[in-house]
Structure formats: structure tokens, C-alpha cells
Amino acid sequence: MKLKIKQNVLMNYLNYAIRGVSSKNLIPILNCIKFELTNEGLYLISTDNEISIKTFISSNKIEKIESLGEIVVSGRFIYDIVKKLPGEIIDLEEVMDSKLYITTKNSSFTLNCNEVNDFPNIKFEEVEEPIIINNKMIRNIINETIFATSTQESRPALTGLNMKIENNKMECTATDSFRLAKKMIELDKTVENNINIIIPTRSLNELIKMVEDNDEKIELHIFENKVLFKSENIMLISSLINGTYPDTSKLIPESFETILSVNLNDYFNAIDRASLLTNESDKNTIVLESNKDEAIISSNIPEIGNVKENIKINNSKSEEIKIAFSSKYMMDAIKTFNSDEIELCFNGDIKPIIIRSKEDNSLIQLIVPIRTY
Amino acid sequence: MKLKIKQNVLMNYLNYAIRGVSSKNLIPILNCIKFELTNEGLYLISTDNEISIKTFISSNKIEKIESLGEIVVSGRFIYDIVKKLPGEIIDLEEVMDSKLYITTKNSSFTLNCNEVNDFPNIKFEEVEEPIIINNKMIRNIINETIFATSTQESRPALTGLNMKIENNKMECTATDSFRLAKKMIELDKTVENNINIIIPTRSLNELIKMVEDNDEKIELHIFENKVLFKSENIMLISSLINGTYPDTSKLIPESFETILSVNLNDYFNAIDRASLLTNESDKNTIVLESNKDEAIISSNIPEIGNVKENIKINNSKSEEIKIAFSSKYMMDAIKTFNSDEIELCFNGDIKPIIIRSKEDNSLIQLIVPIRTY
Structure with missing residues (x-):
């Protein structure tokens, strides 16, 4: 050579x-x-x-x-x-x-x-009809979901991203059982055989570093035990995680008792400040309490002090709610939205909280509340 | 309140x-x-x-x-x-x-x-005639020397910067006994009593973060066991390190057998690349060998490979030299100079290497060579 x-x-x-x-x-x-x-x-x-x-x-x-x-x-x-x-x-x-x-x-x-x-002899084989997504979209899917995967090796399936394709509908889900992120997109073409695979988080973390933020296409060649991502400059093969991914389809309710519409930045900053007076050992717990047109977010560390944050809400539908959750999980979830307003959806104080955007229904974030009493 | x-x-x-x-x-x-x-x-x-x-x-x-x-x-x-x-x-x-x-x-x-x-009652007392230096200069002194202080608590005096003032001459020295950095400046005023103190490295690291890179003045108020730095916005008191600083005045020779003049960037990059094939466990040893108008810098890790770098030298005075030293210490030292050309000065292969700039004689860097045979 x-x-x-x-x-x-x-x-x-x-x-x-x-x-x-x-x-x-x-x-x-x-x-x-x-x-x-x-x-x-x-x-x-x-x-x-x-x-x-x-x-x-x-x-x-x-x-x-x-x-x-x-x-x-x-x-x-x-x-x-x-x-x-x-x-x-x-x-x-x-x-x-x-x-x-x-x-x-x-x-x-x-x-x-x-x-x-x-050196291992690696076959970079291709299927006849790969799934085609554009670079921007694959980056969005990864950025909006994989933070919610589990790092606990005790449940291997949860350490990866579940990718399901039926007809032309692709659904990507990540959960560590305390929160869940789900992204749904429509593909240009319909697949012949349904797909249901689990891709390791690490592979997607490496992939996103190599895929530029543009409209070029990336091909997904899916096999029994591996997936090949093929773009103009690179081919990346990832092994797949064996096992059955839990059925999460019933976790997301159709209707809600309370829906609060809030400004994304104001809400994020309020949670961010409230999180200053939380402890990781207490799961960074904060409390949200709504009344007619405002919500109060509060937290405290008894020996240090406490905080109350007011945010304006535009109730689309409102039973008053008082609910506790992890400020860290909430901030991770909010960060994935790219709109001015988001909706916080509740069914009482023990059922999962759903966060969504009015403008874009392709993304859903779910957080399990914390019982404080 | x-x-x-x-x-x-x-x-x-x-x-x-x-x-x-x-x-x-x-x-x-x-x-x-x-x-x-x-x-x-x-x-x-x-x-x-x-x-x-x-x-x-x-x-x-x-x-x-x-x-x-x-x-x-x-x-x-x-x-x-x-x-x-x-x-x-x-x-x-x-x-x-x-x-x-x-x-x-x-x-x-x-x-x-x-x-x-x-809360401790701290007296921010001042002396009548503080030493006055400008901000840029105190920053230079710190940046050009304190990397050479020791982190070994076994010799406390070496964990700080030695500041000596006689008449209007200030000399700041840092050494960990393997390398030494010395900065000499002239003050605007003459001091009445000689000063010889050791300031902890950490205090100077904090000071430099608070002093802006401008021509405003900073005052040094020196006491028996503390020093007060006073600038427009802040007063910082640092304790001093007790003990006697070693006499380093005889370490820097008056004359040299070999003086190699090299381009600073070329030399730095050559050392940087040569350092890739060194081990920290071997003190990142590299070898420099000069002949008439070039020097070869070499190093190797037997199981990995080796490297040879050529750099052009403009001998002012040249006995041929072959000498080994730490690439890390050499890079730390070279980084402190702000000129196109620097001089490497040698007296054989076991005496300290002196690095200096032709244009600015206020700064001297010294590195003890490594005996490899």
C-alpha cells in the first residue's frame, strides 16, 4: 500500500x-x-x-x-x-x-x-429496499428520545431505542420506566414486513455525531440481528438488542382531566430555578399546583430554604391539579420541544404526565409523577 | 438588610x-x-x-x-x-x-x-506604601511561572511562587525541582525593605481569574504572614507559605556551549508530535540531536513505533548536542514565550537546558534533562 x-x-x-x-x-x-x-x-x-x-x-x-x-x-x-x-x-x-x-x-x-x-471480516451487506429517512429527521428522532433510555443493564431491552415500523408509520420509543419519549413519523414508502427492533443507545450516540444536520438521505438496512445505516460518507453497522420491548401503547391516554398550556421558556426557567432547591437523593422532586390562570412550582430543602415560582397558564381544560415530579426529568423532556407553547396534560396526581406541543403531534413525552404522601 | x-x-x-x-x-x-x-x-x-x-x-x-x-x-x-x-x-x-x-x-x-x-472577622488591612504593578503584568507573571510549581506537599515551599523584591527589582520563581520558571521585572518604585515571600499557587490561580487583562493597577500589600491584592473591584488576601525558598540563583549559567535558535511554532509542533510516541510512565522522554543547521527530535514506544522530526536551526553558537528531556515540560515552557524565535541553551547533556527569548530577557525557563544511559 x-x-x-x-x-x-x-x-x-x-x-x-x-x-x-x-x-x-x-x-x-x-x-x-x-x-x-x-x-x-x-x-x-x-x-x-x-x-x-x-x-x-x-x-x-x-x-x-x-x-x-x-x-x-x-x-x-x-x-x-x-x-x-x-x-x-x-x-x-x-x-x-x-x-x-x-x-x-x-x-x-x-x-x-x-x-x-x-482483523474481523465484517460484511456491510445491504437489503434490497432500505428504509430511507433524511438526516435531519434521524437526528431529531435520536435527540428527542434517547435521553430517556435506561442505563440499568438489568433490563437490557430498555437500554436501547425501540423502532417499530408498520406500513409507512415509524414509531420510536425510549423509556427507563420512570419516563418515556415517543416520536412518530411517516415514511415516504410502505414497508412490506413489519419491523420491531431495539437499537443500542451507544450506537445512536455515535451515529448522530457522524450525520450532518441537512436534508440528505440516510438508508436503514435492517436485518435479523443488526442494522446498517448508510449515508453518503459512512456505513455504520450496529448490533441489535435481543429481547422483547414492553408494549407502551396503552400508557398514553386519549383524554385528560387537566390540560395546562404554558410558554415553553418561562416554564423551563421556572423548573430550572425550582430545581436549585432539590436533592438528587430525593429524585429532584418539585411540586406543581395549578389554579385558574397560574401555576405555582415549589420545592424546598428544609435546612437550606424554599422557592416558589409563578407561571402564567392558558387553560384549555382545567381541573385544578397538585402533582409532584422530578425536575430533572421534566427539564430533559421540555428541551426536546421546539415551539413557543407546550401542553402539560394530567389525569390526577398519580397517573403519568404527558407533555406535548400543539403545533407538532409527532412527539410525546411522558413522566411518571412522584407520590409524596 | x-x-x-x-x-x-x-x-x-x-x-x-x-x-x-x-x-x-x-x-x-x-x-x-x-x-x-x-x-x-x-x-x-x-x-x-x-x-x-x-x-x-x-x-x-x-x-x-x-x-x-x-x-x-x-x-x-x-x-x-x-x-x-x-x-x-x-x-x-x-x-x-x-x-x-x-x-x-x-x-x-x-x-x-x-x-x-x-463569620470570621477578617481584617483587610493595608500597608502605607504598597507595591504597584499593572494587571497585565501580574497576569503575565502568573501565567509564565506557576505551572512549574510543585504539587507535592512533602516540600511545601515548592507548592508556591517565590516573590523576591530588592530595590526596584522583582523576581518571581516557581520550581518543582525538575523544571524552573523565572520572571524578572522592574518596579516603578524602590522598596525600603527587601521582600522574600512564597504565595500559594491556588491563591494566584484564583487571583488571575479576577484580574482583567488591562493596564489598570493592582496593589500588593505584603505582611509577615499574608499578602493583600487590591484592585478596583476586589481585595484578595492570601496566606503565605512558611519556610525558606531554595536559592535558585546559581542554577542559571552565565554562558553556554551550545545555543540553538529555533522558530517557536515549528519547534513546538515538532515536540508536540514527537510526544505522541512517549509514555507518561517514561516521563514523556524525547531526544533532541543537533548537527550543523538542523535538529532531529525523536522518540519511540517500542511496541507501537517511532518518530523523527526535523527542525531548522539558526545556530548562534554550536557544539553538537544530543540530549533527552520531558516533552511535556518542554511544551509547558515554550508556551510561555510570545516571540517568533526562541533560544535553546545547553552545557552538555546533563546540565539544565535554558529556554529564553532574544527579544525579551525578563523570562527564563529551565528544564533538567533526563539521563537515558
């Missing part, structure tokens, strides 16, 4: 490949990036068994391809080296004894390579 | 006072800020016994002073609350049972106060 490539070009693509290199992996070969130089261009591949990434630098972005070949080299080192090299043309050359030379005008690095054959 | 004050005004000054509140202090009263409201204005005072801070909001910056008084309240809570309040006018009022009301249009906080008499 021998080529000349601009530092910034190689760096752009190493930025993708490095995301498949786990920093904690004890299996040395999984800390590597595989370089495959063909006449078409240079493939960079990384994997940590849960996530695999493949990215491609086409030959027209490469200054010179001198000889084809494959090498496997420490991901972290090649990444850090290329990052710190000046913005010049870099020579990459595999030499005897499986070493890689990385040279610019004044710098010359030699890195020991690993056995190419030891 | 009762007053009305703009949120942003109070916040500006709480930003100073909070720096005297230690987050780890187990003595509750030291986690507090004392408010003293007089006809002249509002004083905010904090202390953790090592550092004490006093700041003053003059009455013309306060909307309304309704009744004078003193309160002592949790520093962290009042800081966080005021920070999150909207940019409105805040009412602060002490009420019965030593509570503080903090209210704006829609928010009302009550904080329990501590006993005013329990």
Missing part, C-alpha cells in the same frame, strides 16, 4: 473511522483501523464488535495511488498523528516487516502494523 | 465573592458569603481561611437601599439562584428568624441564614 493524500482529507475520514474504535477494548485488534487501498479509493474500517464503521475516500480525493494493499494499524495513534501533522500532503507507505511509514516534509513516523488477517 | 439591585450587577460581584468559597469546606460558615449593606454600598465577603475576598458594590450601582444590615448566607445557593434569575431587579430582604427573601416578579426564594457573629 502506498499513496499520497492531503492531511485534511484523510483527517475528515479518520474522524468517522475513529468512532468505531473503542477506547476501552482489551482486544488489541479492535483498537485498530483497517486501510484498504483499491483503484477506486481508500476504505477505512473499524469495529468493536457492537459497532462497525466503514468510510470511503474516492480516488479523485487522493493525490496519488502508487500501489494497492491493505494494512491494519492502531486507530488512536494514526488518528492523533494525522491530526497533529501540518496541512500538507502526507505519504503513507507500507514497508517490510509490516510497518507503516507516515511522512511529510519534516516529520516521519513509523507505526507497527497488525496482521491483516486477524 | 433590605435593598433592590439589578440581577446583572449583583451577579458581576458574586462572581468575585464565590471564588473565596471553597466547595470542599467542611466548616459550614466558610461556605457562606457575608453581605454588609452600608450607606456607601454593599460589601460581599468570603473566606476559606487560606484565601479571603472582599468586593464592593457602591450605592450608585444599587437601585434602592431600604435598610442597612448584615447577613451571612450559603455562597453556592445565593450564587446559583441569582445566576438563574431573569435580568430584572431583585429584591433582597432579611426577615425574622434570620431568613433572606430573594424575589423577582415571578420568583420567590427563602434562604436560611447563618449567624453573622460566627
Whole structure:
């Protein structure tokens, strides 16, 4: 393998490949990036068994391809080296004894390579009719839901995002059993077979770092035990979580006893301030109490003090309500909305709170209240 | 105590006072800020016994002073609350049972106060003829030296900055015995009595966050066991470290066998890249080897690989040299210079390396080489 490539070009693509290199992996070969130089261009591949990434630098972005070949080299080192090299043309050359030379005008690095054959052989297979979503939408789905996934390994299914597709309706759900986030969108095409998979949170966290906020398309190729995300620059394979996702469809009521309409920013800031006088050990509990056209949000730490926040409400439908919940969960939920007004919906003080936007019914946030008496 | 004050005004000054509140202090009263409201204005005072801070909001910056008084309240809570309040006018009022009301249009906080008499009585005394330096200079002194202080409590004197003044010459020295930073400046006035004190690193770290990068003056009021820094907005008292600072005057040679003049950026980047193939456990050792008009900087981690960096040198005086040193210490030292070219000065491979700038002889950095054979 021998080529000349601009530092910034190689760096752009190493930025993708490095995301498949786990920093904690004890299996040395999984800390590597595989370089495959063909006449078409240079493939960079990384994997940590849960996530695999493949990215491609086409030959027209490469200054010179001198000889084809494959090498496997420490991901972290090649990444850090290329990052710190000046913005010049870099020579990459595999030499005897499986070493890689990385040279610019004044710098010359030699890195020991690993056995190419030891690197896992990952199939980046595709289905015939992938699901197609635009980049913005996949980013929204992830941003609006995955904060609600569980970090408790005791219920593995809850540590991922449940993606269900029936006909042209896609429903993405995340819950840790104390709160739930649900995003519903319509696809351009109808799927033949229903889909019901659980994607690990970590894979989606890596994916969102690689998908730009634009209207280009991303393809989802869904298999029995894995999903391939394919966009212009990258292919990311994620394993799927085995197990059955709980049926959450009955958790969201059709009707409510109380609906309070509030200004999103005012409400967020009030909760944020009230949360100053809460303790994590008490689940950051705050109390919301509504009367005719205002609500009072209050909390206290007995030895420190207390707080009362007033916010104006525009009742669409109102039984008076007094209810306690986690300020942290409420703030996480509110942050996902992008409208001036949101609706807080209640059925008494022990049933889940639903937060939604009038303008956009694709997103629902649910929070289980805290019983304080 | 009762007053009305703009949120942003109070916040500006709480930003100073909070720096005297230690987050780890187990003595509750030291986690507090004392408010003293007089006809002249509002004083905010904090202390953790090592550092004490006093700041003053003059009455013309306060909307309304309704009744004078003193309160002592949790520093962290009042800081966080005021920070999150909207940019409105805040009412602060002490009420019965030593509570503080903090209210704006829609928010009302009550904080329990501590006993005013329990708060340490700190004397912010001044000397008749303080030493006067401008803000930029005190910032330079701190930035260019304190990284070289020791973190090892076994030699307390080395955990601070040594400040010596004789006549009008001020010399500030920091060393952890492996490297040394020395800054020499001339004061506008001559001191009557020589000064030789050791200021704790932490105090200077807090000071630099409060001193703006401008040409205003700061006064140093030096006492037997403390120093008061006084600027327009703040007074900071730091305790001093007891003990004798080692005599470092003979460590810096008058003449050198080898002087290499190098471009600062090129040299820094070469060291930075070479440091990629070093280990902290091996003191990040790199080797510099000079010949006629270039130097080679090299390092290696046997199982990973090696690196060679070439840099152009403009020898002012040159015996060839081969010497090993810590890349981390070298980068820390180089960062303090603000010129295009720096000089690396050597007397063989076991004597300290001196780094200096041709243009500015007020700053000297010293690094003890590493013996690798």
C-alpha cells in the first residue's frame, strides 16, 4: 500500500473511522483501523464488535495511488498523528516487516502494523429496499428520545431505542420506566414486513455525531440481528438488542382531566430555578399546583430554604391539579420541544404526565409523577 | 438588610465573592458569603481561611437601599439562584428568624441564614506604601511561572511562587525541582525593605481569574504572614507559605556551549508530535540531536513505533548536542514565550537546558534533562 493524500482529507475520514474504535477494548485488534487501498479509493474500517464503521475516500480525493494493499494499524495513534501533522500532503507507505511509514516534509513516523488477517471480516451487506429517512429527521428522532433510555443493564431491552415500523408509520420509543419519549413519523414508502427492533443507545450516540444536520438521505438496512445505516460518507453497522420491548401503547391516554398550556421558556426557567432547591437523593422532586390562570412550582430543602415560582397558564381544560415530579426529568423532556407553547396534560396526581406541543403531534413525552404522601 | 439591585450587577460581584468559597469546606460558615449593606454600598465577603475576598458594590450601582444590615448566607445557593434569575431587579430582604427573601416578579426564594457573629472577622488591612504593578503584568507573571510549581506537599515551599523584591527589582520563581520558571521585572518604585515571600499557587490561580487583562493597577500589600491584592473591584488576601525558598540563583549559567535558535511554532509542533510516541510512565522522554543547521527530535514506544522530526536551526553558537528531556515540560515552557524565535541553551547533556527569548530577557525557563544511559 502506498499513496499520497492531503492531511485534511484523510483527517475528515479518520474522524468517522475513529468512532468505531473503542477506547476501552482489551482486544488489541479492535483498537485498530483497517486501510484498504483499491483503484477506486481508500476504505477505512473499524469495529468493536457492537459497532462497525466503514468510510470511503474516492480516488479523485487522493493525490496519488502508487500501489494497492491493505494494512491494519492502531486507530488512536494514526488518528492523533494525522491530526497533529501540518496541512500538507502526507505519504503513507507500507514497508517490510509490516510497518507503516507516515511522512511529510519534516516529520516521519513509523507505526507497527497488525496482521491483516486477524482483523474481523465484517460484511456491510445491504437489503434490497432500505428504509430511507433524511438526516435531519434521524437526528431529531435520536435527540428527542434517547435521553430517556435506561442505563440499568438489568433490563437490557430498555437500554436501547425501540423502532417499530408498520406500513409507512415509524414509531420510536425510549423509556427507563420512570419516563418515556415517543416520536412518530411517516415514511415516504410502505414497508412490506413489519419491523420491531431495539437499537443500542451507544450506537445512536455515535451515529448522530457522524450525520450532518441537512436534508440528505440516510438508508436503514435492517436485518435479523443488526442494522446498517448508510449515508453518503459512512456505513455504520450496529448490533441489535435481543429481547422483547414492553408494549407502551396503552400508557398514553386519549383524554385528560387537566390540560395546562404554558410558554415553553418561562416554564423551563421556572423548573430550572425550582430545581436549585432539590436533592438528587430525593429524585429532584418539585411540586406543581395549578389554579385558574397560574401555576405555582415549589420545592424546598428544609435546612437550606424554599422557592416558589409563578407561571402564567392558558387553560384549555382545567381541573385544578397538585402533582409532584422530578425536575430533572421534566427539564430533559421540555428541551426536546421546539415551539413557543407546550401542553402539560394530567389525569390526577398519580397517573403519568404527558407533555406535548400543539403545533407538532409527532412527539410525546411522558413522566411518571412522584407520590409524596 | 433590605435593598433592590439589578440581577446583572449583583451577579458581576458574586462572581468575585464565590471564588473565596471553597466547595470542599467542611466548616459550614466558610461556605457562606457575608453581605454588609452600608450607606456607601454593599460589601460581599468570603473566606476559606487560606484565601479571603472582599468586593464592593457602591450605592450608585444599587437601585434602592431600604435598610442597612448584615447577613451571612450559603455562597453556592445565593450564587446559583441569582445566576438563574431573569435580568430584572431583585429584591433582597432579611426577615425574622434570620431568613433572606430573594424575589423577582415571578420568583420567590427563602434562604436560611447563618449567624453573622460566627463569620470570621477578617481584617483587610493595608500597608502605607504598597507595591504597584499593572494587571497585565501580574497576569503575565502568573501565567509564565506557576505551572512549574510543585504539587507535592512533602516540600511545601515548592507548592508556591517565590516573590523576591530588592530595590526596584522583582523576581518571581516557581520550581518543582525538575523544571524552573523565572520572571524578572522592574518596579516603578524602590522598596525600603527587601521582600522574600512564597504565595500559594491556588491563591494566584484564583487571583488571575479576577484580574482583567488591562493596564489598570493592582496593589500588593505584603505582611509577615499574608499578602493583600487590591484592585478596583476586589481585595484578595492570601496566606503565605512558611519556610525558606531554595536559592535558585546559581542554577542559571552565565554562558553556554551550545545555543540553538529555533522558530517557536515549528519547534513546538515538532515536540508536540514527537510526544505522541512517549509514555507518561517514561516521563514523556524525547531526544533532541543537533548537527550543523538542523535538529532531529525523536522518540519511540517500542511496541507501537517511532518518530523523527526535523527542525531548522539558526545556530548562534554550536557544539553538537544530543540530549533527552520531558516533552511535556518542554511544551509547558515554550508556551510561555510570545516571540517568533526562541533560544535553546545547553552545557552538555546533563546540565539544565535554558529556554529564553532574544527579544525579551525578563523570562527564563529551565528544564533538567533526563539521563537515558
